[in-house]
Amino acid sequence: MQYAFSDRIRALKPSAIREILKATQDPNAISFAAGSPASEAFPADAMRGFADEILRDMPAAALTYGVTEGYTPLREAVMRRMQEKYATGSADDDILIVTGGQQGIELLSKCVLNEGDTVISEAPSFIGALNAFRSYAANIVGVPVEDDGMDLDALECALSENPNTKFIYVIPTFQNPSGRVTSLAKRRAILDLAERYDVLILEDNPYFELRYSGEAVPTIKSLDTKGRVVYCGSFSKILSPGIRIGYVIAGRELITKMTVAKQVSDVHTNLVFQMVAYKMMTEFDLDAHITWLCDLYRGKRDAMTRAIGAALPGTSFVEPEGGLFLWLKLPDRIAGAEFARACAEKGVMCVPGATFLTDELAPCPYVRLNFSTPSIAQIEKGIEIMGGVARGFGIQ
Numbered sequence: 001m002q003y004a005f006s007d008r009i010r011a012l013k014p015s016a017i018r019e020i021l022k023a024t025q026d027p028n029a030i031s032f033a034a035g036s037p038a039s040e041a042f043p044a045d046a047m048r049g050f051a052d053e054i055l056r057d058m059p060a061a062a063l064t065y066g067v068t069e070g071y072t073p074l075r076e077a078v079m080r081r082m083q084e085k086y087a088t089g090s091a092d093d094d095i096l097i098v099t100g101g102q103q104g105i106e107l108l109s110k111c112v113l114n115e116g117d118t119v120i121s122e123a124p125s126f127i128g129a130l131n132a133f134r135s136y137a138a139n140i141v142g143v144p145v146e147d148d149g150m151d152l153d154a155l156e157c158a159l160s161e162n163p164n165t166k167f168i169y170v171i172p173t174f175q176n177p178s179g180r181v182t183s184l185a186k187r188r189a190i191l192d193l194a195e196r197y198d199v200l201i202l203e204d205n206p207y208f209e210l211r212y213s214g215e216a217v218p219t220i221k222s223l224d225t226k227g228r229v230v231y232c233g234s235f236s237k238i239l240s241p242g243i244r245i246g247y248v249i250a251g252r253e254l255i256t257k258m259t260v261a262k263q264v265s266d267v268h269t270n271l272v273f274q275m276v277a278y279k280m281m282t283e284f285d286l287d288a289h290i291t292w293l294c295d296l297y298r299g300k301r302d303a304m305t306r307a308i309g310a311a312l313p314g315t316s317f318v319e320p321e322g323g324l325f326l327w328l329k330l331p332d333r334i335a336g337a338e339f340a341r342a343c344a345e346k347g348v349m350c351v352p353g354a355t356f357l358t359d360e361l362a363p364c365p366y367v368r369l370n371f372s373t374p375s376i377a378q379i380e381k382g383i384e385i386m387g388g389v390a391r392g393f394g395i396q
């Protein structure tokens with residue numbers, strides 16, 4: 001039959017990254033296309049032990065319905081950790097456990113966006129968020145990302161030209177895909193502009209604890225005294241994306257509405273894994289695990305930057321101080337998509353930069369390289385192969 005899809009969903013395309021990952025069936029292919037933690041980084045033994053305990057000691061509580069807001073001990077533990085360690089979240093805020101940070105982004109969109117409302121986003125930005133905004137028929141306005149965060153003049157211009165702006169979407173720390181960190185001065189300036197134009201900020205911060213060098217920068221939420229920042233966090237990059245546990249910290253009234261919106265979406269987030277996540281926070285040394293992750297990923301990042309230095313002259317990048325990605329700049333005349341396609345033909349996968357643009361048709365001489373999932377040997381071999389592809393493009 002002919003299916004009649006809604007206007008909202010008809011315009012949505014499958015994520016190019018998911019499509020690339022689906023194509024990566026060749027066991028010999030080297031993938032720099034993922035956005036996940038290393039497979040060796042999952043604390044599977046600890047999680048299995050806690051899941052066993054939960055199902056043995058409290059099966060009725062774990063296997064029945066839970067409340068939409070989330071498992072209370074987990075909500076309290078996350079709020080306490082974010083407040084005590086990162087001054088993020090105040091007495092006026094509340095917390096909602098969500099099915100991955102992605103759901104937090106989607107729920108905020110559902111709660112505040114009417115068709116045609118504007119969302120101002122960094123360009124490039126996280127495709128999952130851009131698609132969430134698109135699915136609510138938002139007008140997405142991209143603001144270029146500089147080495148220290150959004151171009152503030154362009155942001156102010158976007159705010160003044162779009163009086164129907166509902167929120168500014170920012171990934172301030174180890175941005176996906178650019179790896180950039182928004183400086184403290186720019187975090188303050190973005191908050192000031194949000195005040196001046198009376199819009200919300202969606203601070204999406206799933207990578208911030210994966211820092212391998214440089215100094216930590218306070219969250220935008222920690223600078224917010226007026227409930228203007230909606231903070232979205234996740235366990236995906238520090239524990240496991242498969243457990244689908246994230247959280248939103250925001251003003252009470254917003255959280256109440258997002259809770260109703262979540263009820264409609266999935267009733268509540270998987271309770272067994274909320275309980276496992278709680279035990280991982282309270283009976284497992286999460287901070288030591290994060291330190292171990294940072295050591296692992298620092299080694300991989302360094303291997304990638306070294307290999308690029310040797311094999312890819314004529315390209316450039318800003319060394320990422322954390323996170324999972326390196327944003328590789330090719331000469332202006334080369335489209336990232338063509339380069340990525342040529343690399344894929346040689347068995348090396350990466351994501352074309354244009355995938356992350358608010359305007360996917362704009363020229364984009366970048367590719368995104370993930371360094372967390374490949375081994376150091378694969379990083380070295382994959383970058384060497386990319387070097388050969390680059391020479392074929394006349395990049396010297």
Ligand SMILES: Cc1ncc(COP(=O)(O)O)c(C=O)c1O
Binds near residue numbers: 102233241
């Ligand atoms: C910037 C950013 N935000 C949010 C997410 C969503 O993560 P999750 O839904 O797994 O918590 C991702 C995942 O890659 C991301 O890169």
